[in-house]
Amino acid sequence: MRHDPTFWLLARASGLTAYVMLTLSILAGLLVKSRPFRTLKPAAVVDLHRILAMLGLGAIAGHAAALVLDTTVKVSIPGLFVPGLVSYRPVWTSTGILAAELMVLVYASFSMRKRIGPKNWRRLHWATYAIFAMATVHGLAAGTDASRPWAFALYAVAVSSVAIAATWRFIVPPATARARRPAGRAAEITPRRRGEQPA
Amino acid sequence: MSTHLIQIDRSLCSGFGSCLKEAPTVFALDGDGLATLLVAETADEAVLAAAASCPMGAIAVFDLETGQEAA
Numbered sequence: 001m002r003h004d005p006t007f008w009l010l011a012r013a014s015g016l017t018a019y020v021m022l023t024l025s026i027l028a029g030l031l032v033k034s035r036p037f038r039t040l041k042p043a044a045v046v047d048l049h050r051i052l053a054m055l056g057l058g059a060i061a062g063h064a065a066a067l068v069l070d071t072t073v074k075v076s077i078p079g080l081f082v083p084g085l086v087s088y089r090p091v092w093t094s095t096g097i098l099a100a101e102l103m104v105l106v107y108a109s110f111s112m113r114k115r116i117g118p119k120n121w122r123r124l125h126w127a128t129y130a131i132f133a134m135a136t137v138h139g140l141a142a143g144t145d146a147s148r149p150w151a152f153a154l155y156a157v158a159v160s161s162v163a164i165a166a167t168w169r170f171i172v173p174p175a176t177a178r179a180r181r182p183a184g185r186a187a188e189i190t191p192r193r194r195g196e197q198p199a
Numbered sequence: 200m201s202t203h204l205i206q207i208d209r210s211l212c213s214g215f216g217s218c219l220k221e222a223p224t225v226f227a228l229d230g231d232g233l234a235t236l237l238v239a240e241t242a243d244e245a246v247l248a249a250a251a252s253c254p255m256g257a258i259a260v261f262d263l264e265t266g267q268e269a270a
Binding site: 032033038040041042043044046113114117118119121122 | 213214215216228231232233251252253254255256
């Protein structure tokens with residue numbers, strides 16, 4: 001009797017779903033500042049960015065659960081958290097584990113922003129590029145479907161869209177700077193007496 | 200208690216809206232979705248928390264008496 005493929009199919013589907021959610025969340029995050037679509041309110045895009053990241057983490061949880069329940073590849077529960085314990089393509093499964101753990105860290109940092117400070121929170125967000133690279137490599141090298149044309153197209157679209165959005169984000173000045181010259185950081189402000197109206 | 204002068208660097212502001220939650224009487228989002236000031240000066244200490252909460256570090260608060268940056 002053939003083994004039940006349900007969880008194996010779920011593992012593949014949830015892995016791809018997580019990758020799509022991660023990609024969309026990154027794209028939303030990159031749009032917050034560069035704002036190519038001026039009608040989008042940044043606060044709404046930030047909410048979307050967080051929700052997509054949360055959905056991505058949910059899909060990763062499903063991916064992990066399905067891999068444990070499935071019998072095609074033997075994955076233990078510690079194997080989900082500790083890189084190197086999975087015998088199936090150990091380097092590339094470990095890459096996925098590290099990407100997921102980093103993603104949890106970056107996601108959790110949003111709630112800890114006040115404690116760690118905005119600067120550290122933004123620095124930690126740089127890890128997202130590593131997460132995306134690792135998730136892409138993990139999907140291509142460990143994914144069962146990576147050799148299918150549709151899956152390859154998915155990875156190609158994801159990588160190129162993130163590359164374009166990131167380039168836009170860093171090359172094109174922010175929308176506000178385009179609309180008006182920045183007033184400059186008021187570092188050299190002179191003390192004024194109480195009662196004077198600001199210029 | 201000192202009076203605070205608030206400045207928003209709108210080229211940094213990304214419209215997170217965290218300042219509004221800390222000091223709703225001082226900050227608002229404009230039609231562009233970016234933070235704007237309802238008052239230029241205030242004695243409300245909540246502006247210090249608002250400046251600290253800004254993810255982009257776009258809010259500067261100055262002590263009006265000394266001219267020193269307070270947050």
